Amino acid sequence: MLLPQDSQIEDSVTGRIHKYQFSWFDWFCLWYPPGWLIIFNRHWQHYYDDPDGWKWWEYWLFLIPGGFYLALLMRWVRLGFRSPKSQDRKFDPDYQQAFVNEVIGQIVTSYFQAELESIENLPIDGSLIVAINHAGMCFPWDFLALAYLLNQHQGWQIEPLAHLALFNHPWMLWWFPPDWANVLGAIPANTSSLEVALKNQRIVLYAPEGVRGPGKGWNQRYQLQKFDPSFIRLSQRYQIPILPIICLGSENLHPFAFNMPKVAHKLQLPVFPVSGLMIWFGLFPSMGVWAAKTHLRYYMEPILDFSTKKFPLSTSQAYRQAQKLRSHLQVKIDKIKEEGRGGLGRHGDAENDL
Secondary structure, X not given: OEOOOOOOOOHHHHOOOXXXXXXXHHHHHHHOHHHHHHHHHHXXXXXXXXXXXXXXXXXXXXXXXXXXXXXXXXXXXXOOOOOOOOOOOOOOHHHHHHHHHHHHHHHHHHHHOOEXXXXXXXXXXXXXXXXXXXXXXXXXXXXXXXXXXXXXXXXXXXXEEEOOHHHHOHHHHHHOOOOHHHHOOOEEOOXXXXXXXXXXOOEEEEOOOOOHHHHOOHHHOOOOOOOOOHHHHHHHHOOOOEEEEEEEOHHHHOOOOEEOHHHHHHOOOOOOEEOOOHHHHHHOHHHHHOXXXXXXXXXXXXXXXXHHOOOOOOHHHHHXXXXXXXXXXXXXXXXXXXXXXXXXXXXXXXXXXX
């Protein structure tokens, strides 16, 4: 599905037609890490009624050490000692486009300076599974930056597969508006939801490593973990090609971090990172959507098309194909790390290798 990059938001969808403009306060919040969560919520409140949302005086508390906890208490009391209520909002492609253009674009271009490489491998249109190595043990900026770049370059509307915690974890319900992930087009990370999206011919952003990627820790950075084979079988079943993409720089989004999987499991989180930054996160919980400044670079690999296979792949065959792809991408990552910014797309062809 394609959308014009600069399309205005329909009045029938959001109740407003003028775009969100960064104010001096937003630019300050972009410069000051505890303020990033404020930008996300202010943008939502520009387009949607949010009676249970944060108020301006609570935003100011985000900016001082420990102030977030006082703001959280004030909001809880203000709501009558209950959690924010869902409005049962569904995917809104117009709002997704506004958020990408007006918020993500500012952060990706001015902070991460993300860029695409080997763009000759990008198809013109059509449904896709965009498979990327996912890392960083933080808010998924490697996903968001790629979604922004593909939208700007190709006009694609990307729907990322996201961990269930982003939809229903209590902490997320207080950080963001309750329907935030749904409205932005995130797909719950389970096979049935992915299958529905592919049936509807979407462009899905997918991490074959799952939480193993960001959860592996700093000592295994750029070492790809086992790929889940389900996306290979679904690609063949629904005749949707796979676009493999390598991301470099994502490991530095949260440097020197190590995972505590037992704590993460008890807290129902995908990962629980431990690093020197956790002291600051404790003082400023709104920093949870922030990430360290790094240069994100994305290398497009040639399209993989499993629809030409005569017979459905068995589970073992799909598993072997998934691990072959992992091995192929690992070789490419090692090569580009050795060559610096050398042209990764010139060193072989994923389809031929597989």
